[in-house]
């Protein structure tokens with residue numbers, strides 16, 4: 331059994347993708363999607379499922395550089411919203 335290993339944009343740790351949030355830039359529309367289906371193609375970034383790594387991924391706009399996109403105001407709130415009520 332082999333699992334795809336992805337690098338977290340926050341802590342730079344390497345983990346199986348099942349435990350991570352995937353953020354993808356749609357290669358056609360340029361739209362940023364969180365945990366898209368597997369049929370959407372584009373540049374993607376992975377982040378551990380915790381607030382600390384989400385915060386770290388946004389430091390100095392790192393996630394936007396990785397996605398090669400312009401900074402988007404609501405993306406961080408959307409990602410942090412995934413944890414709302416869970417802590």
Ligand SMILES: [Zn+2]
Nearest residue numbers: 338341378383
């Ligand atoms: Zn991480």
